[in-house]
Amino acid sequence: MQTQRKAFDVRNFVGGEWVEANGQQTEAVYNPATGEVIAKTPLSTKEDVERAVGAAEAAFSGWSATPVTQRARVLFRFKMLLEEHFEELRDLVTLENGKDAKDAAGEVRRGIEVVEFACGMPSLMMGETVRDVASGIDNVSWRYPLGVVAAIVPFNFPCMIPLWTMPVAVGAGNTYLLKPSERTPLCSKRLVELFVEAGVPEGVVNLVNGAHETVNAILEHPRVKAVSFVGSQPVAEHVYKTGTASGKRVQALAGAKNSMIVLPDAVLEKAVPNIVSSAYGNAGERCLAGSVLVAVGEKEAQDRVVEKVREAASSMKVGAGYEEGSELTPLIRDSHRQKVRSYVDLGEKEGAEVVLDGREVRREEGFFFGPTILDGVTGEMRVAREEIFGPVLSVVRVDTLEEAVAFTNGSPFGNACSIYTENGAAVRYWREHVEAGMLGVNIGVAAPMAFFPFNGVKNSFYGDLHATGKDGVRFFTENKVEVVRYLSEPASGEAVRLPQEAGA
Template identity: 80%
Template sequence: MQGTKQEVRNLIAGRWEGANGHATEAVYDPATGEVIAETPLSTREDLDRAVKAAGAAFGPWAATPVTERARILFRFKMLLEENFGELRDLVTLENGKDAKDAGGEVRRGIEVVEFACGMPSLMMGESQRDVARGIDNVSYRYPLGVVAAITPFNFPCMVPLWTLPVAIAAGNAYILKPSERTPLSAVRLGELLLEAGLPEGVFSIVNGGREAVDAICEHPGIKAVSFVGSQPVAKHVYELGSAHGKRVQALAGAKNSMIVMPDAVLEQAVPNIVSSAYGNAGERCLAGSVLVAVGGVADEVVEKIGEAASAMKVGPGYEEGSELTPVIRDSHREKVRGYIDLGEEEGATVVLDGRQPPREEGFFVGPTILDNVKGEMRVAREEIFGPVLSVVRVASLDEAIEFTNASPFGNACSIYTENGAAVRHWRERVEAGMLGVNVGVAAPMAFFPFNGIKDSFYGDLHATGKDGVRFFTENKVEVTRWLSEPGPTPDVQRPTETGA
């Protein structure tokens, strides 16, 4: 698909709209640096039209029986399966990740659609008879209204699918603002939703940048906002949206530790660690970016990781066998290089240096290992979002936990060990919302929440799982008492047959 110029459009009131004279931002193929599309930078007026169309569609859609809404999602799921290869290739084209990771992303998104197809059960309320004498208590779930999602570049298909099937199946009208860097997957999702039979206005796409983000957070017609992205922007969205009376979930950055114990099975752990640190060029919020080596295992594990990382094939995601793919932009490549420079200046040992571009074209950074990193160094504390692994050496598991808990982030933490007592000790004390035991990317299934804590999440209800259903719905609780006694059914006046 590389070399083909793609069209990026807004979807408002069921109609596709081109740039219409708007300013645009270039969309690049990260593997070549070629401009493959232009994203229209929508205005507040564009968003307002989308909100009005969504508001008009909301009432009839919310009144549609939940079973009928679910049937449309079943059709959508079928279309996603039929177009799986196309969606995978779109992700590779605009994000740069390899076909395996891109296919995994699409599959994880489809799993959320499968979960949302169960909305007839997920929307069920609760009831209790005789909470007092002759009084029953029951609760019902209702959709909120018009809701919005602001999604990132690193998972352009999966992250929109974290929220849109749940929100729509629950009866809301939904507006998507995809990353201006990776808008192509979102357009295709919109086309498939319309093909599945979703009524006009229930799903909208408003492309754009900062102006569109702020407009979503401030618009009085939007009831809830879901955000996934960097920590500074997540905090901004949470504060701005909340200040305007919205329900907000904002999934933010990370600095995830992978703790390697002396008894770890390195033959299996090392490939898993390498995949976690360097998969998708390190551009994922569950990437293991800090290796915490406990005791005497440090030298051996660093040597083995260095050997495996050095052997990785660097190349475009659409080339078979590519293992280390490009980062999203040249500006981001310079940021990653700057962190490697910083780590060296702070006293870290550059065991593997990826600063020299491993390929002339595209936005590639080579795999990098920074050893002897100390807790106070910025490369140990700040999110780099690139193929850079920092190695911290500690004497004990408690010291590893202490290092991990000193991070302001709390997205994920993994431990490599065969010692169940050590796992339990770690689990009870570590401050992270998603835990992996011999698993480097501790991504929960669609029916569990994506459970970051601390500065990795702003809000109360997480994305996906039952938390996602709760986020996009509101309860009404009814208390019922009947004052009359049951008696015989009164006679009903029947019409005479005269004149029939």
Template identity: 50%
Template structure:
């Protein structure tokens, strides 16, 4: 019997104006399962012409969608939320297949994405303006919110289901139309979501999907038809996005990288602290901008924490995220694996030592991109291992004498995304939350990422712009204010201040 030839992976298509269409003469890139190396599909690297087709569709859909009542727009979001909830397990399995994180982690990600849509359904309340009548005799003033126009988002590989939802539901709920460019490394999750958007009855052209890499990014930044750009990714790319898009007159929010510290005080509850550190540092194989990647141990805290943390870390199973026994899945690609291993070698060369060595995890599937949980101790506070983002399952331990020293270390970083302190001392916790120069703070919470109705509020090189993602900031970003001052001469007397 002849062997059956393997099926050729399908080529993905863009969604423009409600139709799935081929990219124009695009180069193709494999989308692979990082756990096995299996090719899942081929993604087109679309170009500026594809972006302009999507922008034209979004611009054409804008008048009708803006004229749709905010209540009806919210009804569409209610339907989308219900559909995403009904398909949550399918979405989570796709996240695991194309991104690699464990199924429990993927399910949590999908749940947070659904939470974003749910928060956006409140736009009939959160989009309200304000009014003050009688600012002078028979003169009233009101501020109203109106859509910005056509908005675009450029989103990263590490949260293919959640991060697009930081922007998409808030943007369209406010009456804008939308162009999304997900990461070319894992676009299949958003392909599924686009199908649910169509099923929810959101009109054609309101949401458009353009697949690709840097050419799509530059097409978005340069397109005169796009009014606002949202981005999540590395700090260097965030700076590029912010400068190029703002130079072209666009409203921009650019969320960059991080090097998040977890301060452990001598009075920390050790078992709970260890659990939170493991979840923060090794969840999603450390590939998240809110991962705690530096343990800042105060006084004798490291000697208390180390035995528990090392034992638990060494017990973690590395493998395919689809395996229920797996605790830590693969990183996104072989290239990422090589880069992370290089960072570990650099740290060792700079004087650090290995409390846990994850460089060659045992029992992992062939063909996958695996780095096991790794703990570096004796890390120089000024070294790259303490200061620069590794974006992998690597924890660096820095020891300091006092809380003042810990605050000085954290504030000395160029990043300011998230941080946590583990202590039972309320005064120390309050001191930390007041003095630390970081936008999101956890107290005995390993991942201080805010829920949907609070803003994701990074500082310093972790964020460029002035309006953050989701929460009230999301409404502010996706609307522009208009102030109307009115009077009616038939009312008789008018305020003298407004007499020309």
């Protein structure tokens, strides 16, 4: 049990100062493991967003003109500070999100990897050249920052996802506005403090807390050039449509319903722990969670994998992230726990069999939900098609790999898909035909490294350029393409003289 602590102070950061929000309303921030209120997030208004955009706009001319090598040095210092405060950031993730120390540490590490990638901004900002595209004419492209850009981030990765955009956007020469989830504002606050300590100038990085009004004010603001969003599918669609209607560049990473296809030749003693980790890690609150197990083959093979997964899941320790050995941590809110429960009830009503039931967890405090398995799920059921975002695994049984791929492709989402097999031909067929942007072979969470794009497709992504990797750099920059010709030429055999030399 964690001891009672003093509530955290949550404010906005505008123009280099921590300031009170204009809005009077707040939202409680809970420790999901205990239900204790640990902070109150101010719900900022349109006026708060206007002040932050003004500060960012005022800082843009100076920051964009700062040599990219100097901007990279700030990122190197930022990376060093993140390493020095690694355990503090890990514990903040556990406190406000609820995930266990191992998952929280992994989140912080993956965020730092994006900073490491952005430290290479001098190379990433390189344009392209071709000489003599015609006689005496060269073609050059230059990469420029956009201006004021914004990121709207979710509760489930409060440290990693701000770092998907902050170092890339700022390293490329933009000025930046961060809108954290109102449910998890503490990591964002600390990241901004460390970035300021690293030497980022006033107004380059700003933070505005809030909810719907704040989001819409960012989306509709005429001087915000680009918006990056991560969250649920309905909100992602709203962000994309509203932002693009206002003339912005938008990337909106949305929901998921990821299949894990298990073939009869899968090495189950190694695959099952990976499957369980994918389905139940972070209480299933991640867009790369494997939420559907597609068991392929004869009934005996299907039964074998389902039973082994059930045995492994049923032995998981349900507990707070700070408790030793906890494997299944709490959901973010009680309201979300009730939503997850309603989906299990629905699946049962639709005809699925609850072979592992997590609806009743013997913990008086916090927002816990036990590992749950729904067997006999079919493609027509809502629990097979809709994102539950909790520790619920739906089992679909099919005879062939072709049927497994067809089921997966019937989903409106296309974030990720995994396959468990040692058959290279099967992997190749699956890779060529499955409709998902991130693929895992014997890997249940197919998260790409920071120098690759986070590559959801279909209703899992709205936009053209994905987050992270070179896509992220392209998203936060614009090209200018120049065609160059000089009309004067020196006389034959005459040395070329510069203007100041000619007048000497």
